[in-house]
Amino acid sequence: MIKETPGLIVDFWSPSCPPCMRIKPTFEAAAKANENPNLLFVACNTKVARDCAQAFGVNAIPNFIAFFNGKQFKNFKGANEGVLHTTIAELSEKIPKGKVVGVHTHNQLSFNQFRPSHLAPQGFTTMG
Numbered sequence: 001m002i003k004e005t006p007g008l009i010v011d012f013w014s015p016s017c018p019p020c021m022r023i024k025p026t027f028e029a030a031a032k033a034n035e036n037p038n039l040l041f042v043a044c045n046t047k048v049a050r051d052c053a054q055a056f057g058v059n060a061i062p063n064f065i066a067f068f069n070g071k072q073f074k075n076f077k078g079a080n081e082g083v084l085h086t087t088i089a090e091l092s093e094k095i096p097k098g099k100v101v102g103v104h105t106h107n108q109l110s111f112n113q114f115r116p117s118h119l120a121p122q123g124f125t126t127m128g
Helices: 018-033 050-055 081-094
Strands: 007-013 039-045 063-068 071-077
Touching (some): 018 039, 018 081
Parallel strands (some): 007 039
Antiparallel strands (some): 007 063
16 A cells, blocks of 8 residues: 555554544544545554554654655654644645556555545544
8 A cells, every 4th residue: 555655644543542542633634634535544553453563663652654655754753733734735745636547546445454544434533
């Protein structure tokens, strides 16, 4: 998914983390407001998918990692809404707005670790 998608933002979180739960509505709102099919928002519950968090070197949560064309673009820790909005804006400016040929839309993926939150009708806390 990372290599196939022009823009991807992963939120590493846990339901037992107060800062994670404080910033989750901001992340969820940005994901739902996103109209660019080339920008995906993904939430990874570190309580469920510890191996995934380890693979990305996550050692504190919340941790947001943004990818641009398969490469890490930004990585930051903490529930800082300003940094999250700035990262989303900077990434949005870099990626094309229209459908990119050959890019999978990931509408039908069903991974326990990753779920495109802008496509999920359920609340953020039920993901993962």
